[in-house]
Amino acid sequence: MKKFLIFILFFFIAVCLYYLIEITAAAINTPDLLKKYLSGEIVKIDADDFTGRQIEILLKVQDPGFYHHKGVDFKTPGNGLTTITQAIVKKMYFKNFKPGIAKIRQTLIARFVVHPMVSKKEQLTIFVNTVWFEKNCVGFQSAAQLYFNKDLPDLSEDEYISLVAMLSSPVGFNIRTNSKSNSERVRRIKLLLEGKYKPKGLMDQYYGKLTDDEQKNLAPASYFENLYEKSEP
Numbered sequence: 716m717k718k719f720l721i722f723i724l725f726f727f728i729a730v731c732l733y734y735l736i737e738i739t740a741a742a743i744n745t746p747d748l749l750k751k752y753l754s755g756e757i758v759k760i761d762a763d764d765f766t767g768r769q770i771e772i773l774l775k776v777q778d779p780g781f782y783h784h785k786g787v788d789f790k791t792p793g794n795g796l797t798t799i800t801q802a803i804v805k806k807m808y809f810k811n812f813k814p815g816i817a818k819i820r821q822t823l824i825a826r827f828v829v830h831p832m833v834s835k836k837e838q839l840t841i842f843v844n845t846v847w848f849e850k851n852c853v854g855f856q857s858a859a860q861l862y863f864n865k866d867l868p869d870l871s872e873d874e875y876i877s878l879v880a881m882l883s884s885p886v887g888f889n890i891r892t893n894s895k896s897n898s899e900r901v902r903r904i905k906l907l908l909e910g911k912y913k914p915k916g917l918m919d920q921y922y923g924k925l926t927d928d929e930q931k932n933l934a935p936a937s938y939f940e941n942l943y944e945k946s947e948p
Contacts (some may be wrong), residue, residue: 737820741808741828748807752841759856760867769867769875770839776879776904781839785828787822793907793914793922795883795937803841807813814935831877846880848885851926862907864888876901883920887932896929915942 726736753914765926777897779838780791786800796818804825805812822835829838844854851913852861858878859867865874880900881888903922906912912922925933 734823738823738827741824742832744808745828745832746828747751747782749837752803752807752845753837758840759842759854760843762836762843765843765855766868768872772872772876772904772908773843773879774919775908777882786825786827789917792916794917794920795920796918797934798825799842800838803838803845806831806845807841846882848881849889873901876904880904883937884929884932884934887925887929893929896926918942 745825752928765773776793778788779793780788783800784791784798784800786798788794788798789796798846801821804821807829808824809817809821833841844856846855848858848861852858855878856867858881859865859870859874862878863870863874870878877897880897881890883900886902887893890897900921903912907914907922914920914922918937918939919942921938924940925938930938
């Protein structure tokens with residue numbers, strides 16, 4: 716029993732050291748990463764180019780506690796398991812992110828590196844320019860041009876919401892290939908924005924039941940049908 720406890724202790728210390736090294740390395744690399752991800756090579760539109768209403772819609776759906784959390788949020792209803800901060804960590808600090816144990820590293824870097832070193836405005840700018848919509852379409856400006864042949868500031872509110880609707884499942888809620896699902900997602904988002912729907916808990920990101928086809932394209936452990944057994948939006 717004593718040997719087992721010693722093993723557990725050493726294992727715990729080793730894990731802590733590993734993640735301390737990972738956090739330190741991430742902090743050292745952050746200035747160079749910021750130069751890259753805030754450069755003209757990646758940034759096609761600044762967060763300031765979004766209207767206040769557009770930012771409000773984006774955050775209400777994607778990260779409702781964005782301006783209050785410290786990179787991680789496991790308590791705000793409707794937030795899910797990934798904040799905007801964590802989403803950009805996946806882009807900036809991972810060559811090939813795979814769900815599972817990598818989530819721990821992602822979460823620690825978000826909390827202890829990106830939160831203290833990257834401003835909220837910079838985080839938003841990186842997010843809106845790196846979010847994936849489909850092959851050869853990355854970022855909101857590219858999406859506005861691809862789906863509507865417009866620049867982002869020229870989109871109507873419904874058109875903009877239809878882009879936001881794609882973020883949780885770019886394939887399942889694709890404007891062109893799954894237009895019916897996209898329209899339904901837009902309808903639910905509008906209910907959320909109008910205060911007619913309130914998320915039932917952290918993982919209530921879809922505001923109602925999804926079809927089997929929609930469920931096939933979701934991130935792992937992001938949808939729980941039993942949340943919606945008693946009511947529909």
